[in-house]
Amino acid sequence: MNKPRWYLPITIVFLFLGIMLSLQFQAQTRYANDLTLQKTENLIAMVRGLSEKRQKLALEIIDLSNQLRSQLESSQDEQKLLESIQLETEKLEIVNGTVEHKGPGITVTIEDYMPIYYTDILNILNELWNAGAEAISINEHRVTSHTTISSVKINLNTERNPLSEDFYMPYITVNHRVVEYPIVMKAIGDPNNLEKALTFPGGIMDKLALFDTYPVITKMEELIIPADQSSHIHFFVSEYKPEEEEASKNNADSKKENNAKNTNAKNTNAKDSNTLRLEKTRTKLIPINPNKKP
Amino acid sequence: MWLVLPLLGLIIGAYLGSAVTFQLPAVYLKYMSIAVLASLDSVFGGIKAILEEKFDGTILLTGFFSNALLAALLTYLGDRLGVDLYYAAIFAFGVRLFHNLATIRHYCLLSFRKKRSMRQEYDGMRHGEYDE
Incomplete structure (x- = not known):
């Protein structure tokens, strides 16, 4: 096909026309x-x-x-x-006592030669709590609501005569562990308050002085009381559901299905199952270890 | 067949014009419109010339640009002088435009009829129905 001679000029003209028009x-x-x-x-x-x-x-x-x-x-x-x-x-x-605690406070040191009984320790603890102690420890045992303070008679010194009266020495125990002397009680709180709570006239120190016990009280700028190390067993009451209850429930359900129209019968059934449940409900103690995290 | 390329040129031109970020100031809108009118007139004149088989590329190109420029310039001059040459240009180019269009239509119709009568003649000759 021959190229018409108008092809190029027309295209150019159309191009410019397009530009101008737009x-x-x-x-x-x-x-x-x-x-x-x-x-x-x-x-x-x-x-x-x-x-x-x-x-x-x-x-x-x-x-x-x-x-x-x-x-x-x-x-x-x-x-x-x-x-x-x-x-x-x-x-x-x-x-x-789940965390370590730091702060100013006092230490009460009871040496080996001081006659002391575990109730004295308890009294000192109570005085300290009353004086506003934030945290207390006895020989690195953190004192919490679970802490058991008691005494036990055991023989730690085998050199003594087994027949002598003091063969079994009373030892103070904290959390069922024997506390070795010197017993150091650390208490965090206002040191002055804590000291006064122990040393006021007629207070615990005066009482202990009657038995020639003079615990040493030292004010400390910085005390570190460790976290509670002992593991506690918590007892929670939980509902015990016997298997018969399930069966009775199933029975009641089937009865409901059968007597769908009879509402009175249904109600009585429900009541029956309710009383049954109350009767069959028992409580069981289940120990739960709090240190085990789920 | 050859119409495709001018159409393509038109489309490319339109695209270029829209793609360019240059915006015509509103003052020159009037002159631009007259220039466009003149260009349209030139284009239709060119098409007419093709149909009349007296086409000359140089005349078309020079006519296209000079018409557009002159139309715009004349309008500008009219504005300066306080004479509305704008309307004169619109009238002149409008009349020419319609005239060109009419001629194009005329030629198209003529060629169409010519082709059809020729085909009829040809068919008649083939079937022996053409009486002479």
Whole structure:
């Protein structure tokens, strides 16, 4: 096919025409959309619509900011709650002895030659607690609500005569472990208060002095009381459900299905099963080790 | 067949024009519109020339650009002088445009009819129905 001679010029012309047309279209569209060329009525309507929209949006802003404020407040409340819970947790951790505790306090040292009985130790502990001690330990045994303080008569010194009266020496035990002398009781709290609680006239120190026992009280700037090492067994009461109860329940269910229309019968069945459950419910003690984390 | 390439040129031109970020200022909108009108007139004149078989590429190209430029310049001059040459240009180019279009239509119709009568003649000759 022969190339017509008009092919190239026409294409060039069309190319430029395309450029010019698209430029003109763009410019014209922009020009037509220009606000200055709009009719006054249209502009008034536009202004009205836009101001209404703006009012709506302003209302929305107020609404949303209120929402934001309330949300912030609630979050602050939650934060406060969380903080207080954390503080409480820390306090409880100290009380329960699950964490190491540091601070100023006093040490009460009881030497080997001082005659002492475990109730004296208990008295000293109580005085210290009353004086506001935060944490107490006896020879690295943290004193908590579970701590057992007792005494046991055993023979640690084999050189003594087995027939003598003091062959079995009373030893003080903490958590069923013999406490070796010197017994050092550490108490964290205000050192002055703690000391005064022990040494006030007619107090525990005076009572012990009657038996020639003079525990040494030392004020300390920094004391470290270790966490509770002993493992406790907690006893929780849990409901014991015998297997017959399940069977009776199943029975009742089948009865319900059978006598679907008879509501009275259903009620009596339900009552029966209820009383049955109450009768059959037993309590069982299940030991749970708290140190084992689930 | 050969119409495809000018059409392609038109499309590419339109794309280029829209892709270019240059925006025509609103002041020159009037001149541009007249230039476009002149260009359209040139293009249709060119098509007419093709149909009349008196096409000359140089005349078309020079006519295209000079018409567009002159139309814009004249409008500008009219604006300066306070004479609305704008309308004169619109009128002149509009009339020519419609005239060109009419001629194109005319030629198209003529050629179509010619082809059909020729085909009929040819068919008649083949079937022996053509009486002479």
